[in-house]
Amino acid sequence: MEPNPVVKGSLTTIILKLLEDNGRMYGYEMTKAVRESTANKMSITEAALYPALHKLVEDGLLTTTSEKVDGRIRKYYALTKQGKKETQSKIQALKEALESVQLILNPKLSNG
Amino acid sequence: MEPNPVVKGSLTTIILKLLEDNGRMYGYEMTKAVRESTANKMSITEAALYPALHKLVEDGLLTTTSEKVDGRIRKYYALTKQGKKETQSKIQALKEALESVQLILNPKLSNG
DNA sequence: AACTATACCTAATTTTATTAGGTAAATACC
DNA sequence: GGTATTTACCTAATAAAATTAGGTATAGTT
Structure with a gap:
């Protein structure tokens, strides 16, 4: 079974987390980390990841350093x-958003 | 404090749930239901809701019946x-996706 | 030689939501 | 009576984000 893509809108927060x-991590490492920590149930696609990383650099939230390791370039x-700072607020916001969705998916049964 | 919009990509599943x-429900009722069951922490905007509802009808997942109540039209x-059928699989998929995000946000600490 | 894994990336399209409105009737407030 | 709020539907244009569908290149494995 193929891993599902990330919950839409959560990619940036996942990267920051x-x-x-x-x-510090490099892009490819992030894709493996997500697959591993979710037991292959979720994956982030590189086509979504790299543009997201570039935007975070552009926005001043990340810096990069490139290193050559085993003949290949890694961009940390x-x-x-x-x-x-942004990581804190984004994680907080995502947690609250997920909690709200949980409330919809598991509503308190009010007519007992 | 203003309620946050729905977690991106989850709107359709929330409607089905x-x-x-x-x-049966009408659109405006759905917006109130979400605000109420999330204690005003999340809301679905009508601009996102109505197109989503129309698409679900188009896709054969919903039917509509219009009624005039107190001089206004309600579209149930x-x-x-x-x-x-689709509701089951979408809810299941969303739950698994949320669980995966939770695993990222609260990772097992593997180096103890 | 072919395949898999590592490691980066982009362009075009699609999907989805946001921004920014509009219409109209009923009700509450002053 | 006039204004504001709530109810109740909606759309068009734009923006944001991810998907589809690739591409490049090195290293290691069969």
Whole structure:
């Protein structure tokens, strides 16, 4: 069974969270990390990931450093100061949004 | 504080779930139902809702019946047979997707 | 030689939601 | 009586975000 794509709109927050937890990561590493920590149930596609990463750099939330490892280039991303701040609020917002969806999916039965 | 919009991509599933729970509803009622069951933390905008409803009708998942109540027209929506089937799989898919996001947001700490 | 994994990327399209409105009747407020 | 709010439907234009469908290149495996 193929892993599902990420919940729409959550990709940016997921990237920020991964970087908060791991200090610095490169794109391909992020795709593997998500598949692994979700037991292959969810994956982030590279076609969505790279544009999202570029936008985060553009917005000043991430910085990059490139390194050549085993003949291949790795582009490491890390949170800027502003990125760390934004990470907090985005995680908070996503958690609240997910909770709200949970309330719809598992409504309190009010007529008992 | 203003309620946040729905988690992107989840609107269709939320509509189907509301109809599964309530039998039939009209659009405006759905917007109130979501605000109420999330304690005003989430709301679905009408500009997103109505096109989504029309698409669900177009796709054969919903039927409509219009009624005049207190001088105003209400357009009630209900699940078709196919709609009921799709509701199950969409709810299941959304639940799994949310679980995966939760795993990212609350990762198992593997280096203890 | 072919295939898989690593590692980056983009262009065109589609999907989905937002912004920014519009119409109209009923009700509540002053 | 006049204004504001709530109810109740809707759309058009734009923006945001992801998908589809690729491309490049190196390293390792069969």
